[in-house]
Amino acid sequence: MSNDRLIIFDTTLRDGEQSPGASMTQDEKVRIAKMLEQLQVDVIEAGFPVASSGDFAAVKAIAETITDSTVCGLCRALEKDIESAAMALKPARSSRIHTFIATSPIHMKEKLRMSPDQVLDQAIYAVKKARQYTDNIEFSAEDAGRSDLDFLCRIVEAAIDAGATTINIPDTVGYNIPHQFGELIKQLLHRIPNADKAIFSVHCHNDLGLAVGNSLSAVLNGARQVECTINGLGERAGNASLEEVVMAVRTRRDVFSCDTRINSEFLVPSSALVSSVTGFPIQPNKAIVGANAFAHESGIHQDGVLKARETYEIMRAQDVGWTDNKIVMGKHSGRAALKDQLEKLGIHFDSSEALNAAFKRFKVLADKKHEIFQEDLLVIANESSACSEIEDCYQLLSSEVCSRTGETPLAKVTLKINNQELSAESTGGGPVDAVFKAIASIVPLETNLELYSVNNITSGTDSQGEVSVRLEKDGQVITGHGADTDIVLASAQAYLDALNKFGLNLNREHPQHSGV
Ligand code: KIV
Ligand code: ZN
Numbered sequence: 236m237s238n239d240r241l242i243i244f245d246t247t248l249r250d251g252e253q254s255p256g257a258s259m260t261q262d263e264k265v266r267i268a269k270m271l272e273q274l275q276v277d278v279i280e281a282g283f284p285v286a287s288s289g290d291f292a293a294v295k296a297i298a299e300t301i302t303d304s305t306v307c308g309l310c311r312a313l314e315k316d317i318e319s320a321a322m323a324l325k326p327a328r329s330s331r332i333h334t335f336i337a338t339s340p341i342h343m344k345e346k347l348r349m350s351p352d353q354v355l356d357q358a359i360y361a362v363k364k365a366r367q368y369t370d371n372i373e374f375s376a377e378d379a380g381r382s383d384l385d386f387l388c389r390i391v392e393a394a395i396d397a398g399a400t401t402i403n404i405p406d407t408v409g410y411n412i413p414h415q416f417g418e419l420i421k422q423l424l425h426r427i428p429n430a431d432k433a434i435f436s437v438h439c440h441n442d443l444g445l446a447v448g449n450s451l452s453a454v455l456n457g458a459r460q461v462e463c464t465i466n467g468l469g470e471r472a473g474n475a476s477l478e479e480v481v482m483a484v485r486t487r488r489d490v491f492s493c494d495t496r497i498n499s500e501f502l503v504p505s506s507a508l509v510s511s512v513t514g515f516p517i518q519p520n521k522a523i524v525g526a527n528a529f530a531h532e533s534g535i536h537q538d539g540v541l542k543a544r545e546t547y548e549i550m551r552a553q554d555v556g557w558t559d560n561k562i563v564m565g566k567h568s569g570r571a572a573l574k575d576q577l578e579k580l581g582i583h584f585d586s587s588e589a590l591n592a593a594f595k596r597f598k599v600l601a602d603k604k605h606e607i608f609q610e611d612l613l614v615i616a617n618e619s620s621a622c623s624e625i626e627d628c629y630q631l632l633s634s635e636v637c638s639r640t641g642e643t644p645l646a647k648v649t650l651k652i653n654n655q656e657l658s659a660e661s662t663g664g665g666p667v668d669a670v671f672k673a674i675a676s677i678v679p680l681e682t683n684l685e686l687y688s689v690n691n692i693t694s695g696t697d698s699q700g701e702v703s704v705r706l707e708k709d710g711q712v713i714t715g716h717g718a719d720t721d722i723v724l725a726s727a728q729a730y731l732d733a734l735n736k737f738g739l740n741l742n743r744e745h746p747q748h749s750g751v
Contacts, residue, residue, distance in 0.1 A: 241484060241493040242460040244436065245271050245477060246280040247509060248297070249309055251468035253745065256685065256705045256712045257513040260739055261293040266617075267465075268297045270508050272304050273581040274501040276477075278331060280462075283309045284323040285316040287743035291323050298327035305371065307331040312361030312751050321368035332365040333403075334358075335375035336751055338382040338390055347751055355390050357751055362397035374399035375438065377747070380406035380416065388426050395429045401460060402433045406449055407747075409442025409472060417452035424457045436460030439475045441467060446475035451483055454491060465509040466517060466524065470747075478502045478523040478555070486550055503556030504580050504613060511617045514703025514714040516690045523555050564607040570594045573612070580609060582616045593619035600699070603720045610692045614701055614718045628738055629678055629731050632656060636666045636723055646670040648727065650677050667726045674727065678734055682706040686714075689722055702729040711742050 248264050251257060259267070264281070271279050281297040282290045298306045306327040310316030312334050324330035336358050337347055343354055358374065365372045374394040379387055391402050404423065406416060420437065424430045437453040437460070439446040450461045467476030481499060484491045506524035510517050519527040529552040531537045539546035563576050573594055577584070584590040596615045601607055630651040638644040646669035649658040659676045663669030671684070686705035691698040700722035705714045715733025719725040 238459065239493045240459065241454060241491075241495045242277045242434065242436070243477065243481065243495050243497055244278040244280065244307070244460050244462045245276040245464065246438070246462050246474060247271070247464040247468055247477075248293075249280040249282050249746075250438075250462075250470055250474050251464040251509070251513075252282070253470040254468050254473065254513070254515070256714055257468060257515065258711075258713060259293075259512055260736060261289065261296055263512045264293045265296050265300055267505075267508060267512060268301055268306075269583070270501065270505050270581055271465075272301050273498065274505050275496050275498045276304050277496065278305045278307050278460075280307045280309060280333065282323075283743070283746045285310060285313075285319040285744070286746065289739070290743050291319060294320070294323040295326065298324050298330065302328050305329040305331050307333050307373070309333045309335070309746055310361075310365075311746060312336040312357045314364060317361060317364045317368070321365075324369070329371070330369055331371040331373055331401075332369055333373040333375065334361040334365055335377050335403075335405075335746075336361065337377040337407075338387060339378035339380075340383065341381065342378045349751070351386055355393055358390055359393050359397045362394050362399045366398040370398070370400065372399045373401040373403055373436070375403035375405055377405055378407040379404040380411045380419070381408065384419070384422060384426075388423065391423060392427045392429055395427070395433045400433055401436050403436040403438050403460070403462065404453070404458075405438035405462075406440060406446075407438075409440035409446060411439070411445065411449050412443075413445060413448040413452035416449040417456040420453045420458050421456040434459050436462060438462035440470065441472040441474065444472070446473065447479045447483065450475040450480055451491075454484065454493065459493065465505050466515065466521070468509065468513065468515065476522070478506060482523050482550060482555065499554050500556045501581050504582075505556075507610065507613050508617065510690075511614060511701060511716065514686070514688065514705060514716060516688060516703075523550075528552075529557060558609050563609055563612065564597070564601070566601040566605060568597075568601075568607075573597055576609070576612055577616055580613060580616070582613075584616075584619075589619055600720070604697045604699070608693045611699055614692055614699060618716070618718055627731070627735050628652065629674075629734050631724075631727055631731055634670055634673075634724060634727050636670060638666045644669045646673045648673040648677070650674065650731075652677070666723045670723055670727050671730055674730055674734075680708065680734055680737060682708045682734070682737075685712065687726070689726075692718070700725045702726045704729040704733050706730075706733045706737075708737060711737070713737060 281294040284291040284294045308320035310320045439449040463475040463477040467473040481497045632649040635647045643662045644666045647660045659673045661672035701718045702725040713736045715729045717725040717728025
């Protein structure tokens with residue numbers, strides 16, 4: 236690999252999924268993986284196969300589907316983890332096994348309860364074990380950002396000798412400062428005698444808001460892989476945001492002597508898809524993909540941009556996938572036009588059933604909302620793919636809400652549960668509350684509502700409201716989604732979507748909680 240190429244390793248489906256409440260179903264993961272492939276991400280970390288049967292199946296499904304990116308599975312430095320990852324990745328055209336062990340004094344002593352020499356031996360064992368299955372091996376020294384430099388040099392050298400081809404240096408707890416983290420990478424490349432036999436990678440967390448800064452500083456000092464996530468999703472405060480890393484490197488080619496192969500026009504659709512699947516809205520002022528990232532409010536700025544765009548814009552909105560909010564479809568548009576528009580957004584349906592489901596939704600929406608924008612199509616595609624996955628146990632047959640000034644709102648809902656029609660009425664603090672209470676009185680699942688959020692997809696009062704509902708039951712957290720121009724209906728759909736997902740058992744082990 237030439238030195239002017241920066242490898243983009245996306246971990247939205249693994250570290251991103253470790254964000255509390257961001258659990259994804261297998262179909263959602265495959266859909267995101269396909270979008271990442273269109274984005275031309277080099278490596279997709281698809282999950283942690285040993286964590287659960289669901290994680291294993293999702294990694295396998297992604298390995299079966301993706302052909303243009305390398306598919307990677309995470310494992311601790313344990314035989315059972317490595318064997319599970321190797322099995323899940325078997326169908327992949329190109330695969331990578333990623334094994335890790337903690338190297339900082341606090342992690343070795345308190346978490347692993349192992350001596351540095353034991354950790355070193357375990358790392359060598361894991362890399363050699365993984366080499367039995369593939370020659371594309373990544374080794375990560377967890378909490379490298381707080382590790383002793385001499386020990387880090389020793390373990391990295393040994394991992395390369397054992398067969399690791401990528402060495403990842405994580406700032407696991409987001410503790411580093413850019414100049415210091417850049418210096419760490421420089422030192423490692425300088426001091427480790429076989430450093431030229433591997434690609435050096437970084438994986439930065441955002442606890443101090445420095446994940447992108449630290450990653451870029453590492454790149455300036457020789458790192459040639461960055462691990463990142465769409466929208467900066469990830470454990471705690473998240474990981475480095477893929478869109479920011481990619482556009483910083485591309486926009487400042489005068490500073491960085493490398494570039495990625497990312498197809499940047501898919502950045503905004505990827506961000507919208509991940510936001511919609513996880514129910515984590517994108518803050519309006521988020522760089523690159525926030526709604527205001529290219530909006531000019533002040534008169535002076537607007538005047539400048541009209542005279543010469545470059546006065547206040549350092550990137551072109553179209554280059555990162557923003558459209559000019561144009562109406563793309565209407566009531567009379569046909570199935571072929573829908574397929575064509577979705578393909579422009581990077582969405583390809585494998586089956587005609589999924590396309591038919593999307594077309595049906597489109598027609599329903601077009602009857603309520605005459606102008607259909609690209610944002611609406613993304614939601615339609617998302618909802619249509621999602622409903623093909625879950626055999627709904629709880630289906631909404633009808634809902635009726637009465638909300639009058641000065642009176643307590645009253646809702647009546649009728650659900651179909653296992654071929655039985657059940658109705659209930661309830662009052663509530665507002666129409667949504669009344670509907671939720673009516674549903675809860677019929678569905679025999681005790682859950683706690685952790686989050687309810689509504690996001691309007693386009694501007695205008697006829698916009699679709701995209702609702703996310705996060706529910707907790709026995710420690711398992713699940714997010715459901717619904718979208719409609721009627722936000723009470725969208726809310727009921729989102730609530731039922733989450734309830735239906737509890738049947739999918741998305742529970743799994745956390746890679747960093749139980750050590751070697
Ligand atoms: O943050 C971290 O250290 C990780 C490793 C497993 C790479 O996510
Ligand atoms: Zn991480």
